[in-house]
Amino acid sequence: MEPVNSISRMGFRKWYERELIDSHVSLVTCVLSAFVAAACFETFTLPAPPLTALLQAGGMIGGAALTWASWLRYRRIMLRAWRFGEQAVCKQCTLYGRFNILASGAITPPATEDEPHPASQVWMNVSCKRCGHTWRMPEPADRPAR
Template sequence: MASLDHIRTRGFRRWYERQLIECHAWLVSCFLAIIGFASGIEVFGQHTAETRLWGGLLALAGVGTALFSWRRYSSMLAIAERLGERAVCPSCGAYSNFRVLDSGPKPMPDGGDADIEHLGASVWLRARCNKCQADWVL
């Protein structure tokens, strides 16, 4: 819900830009974790028990961090893109020129959205176009 409050206060375009920057930072974290995993595998190939232990721990930490980072990246990007696709007024075609009337993870006023619910979050926005005053649900 904090993200949706940012849309209300700062506007959709700034929120969308920030989401893209943040999710790509998670992608960079994923790549760094993959490098950590590869380093752990290389260290694991050493002959002493202590270096094998540290190499195994580094590899496990790399895998865990990479999986978490990838999951976070993909879910943030999917939600941002899904809302970005719907940020166009159905009446006049104005992009990102709306006020948020209502939002939430609570049930949507006109039913559910299978695409967003499949992502594990029922994020939705009820918006009113600043140009033509039409209402729609993102």
């Protein structure tokens, strides 16, 4: 169950660093594939030989698909790193990113009209390595007041 397995194996700080590197590799891939798609679109002409036109059309479609997939991957990884990174500070002694995982699991939020198929969200109960303070990360979102 990611990211719990990775964090318990390599520690939070290393996991967070790798998430940021991984997400930025996706961002670079997104930009480069957008350039490839734009270049193929710019040079695409129908009177071209069939093989050339086919390669350019493939570059446009493949570049656009890779751009979109890379953007979604970048966004997903950054949001996950942000969710966990924001709550990796012990509230009692302010130690950052040094904790033991006590328990973990996943919950699926209830379906709403806006999001009929919500993704499962991983949670961890952790304890600070310095002071032993325990907390849950990421903390459940606040429910709107009724």
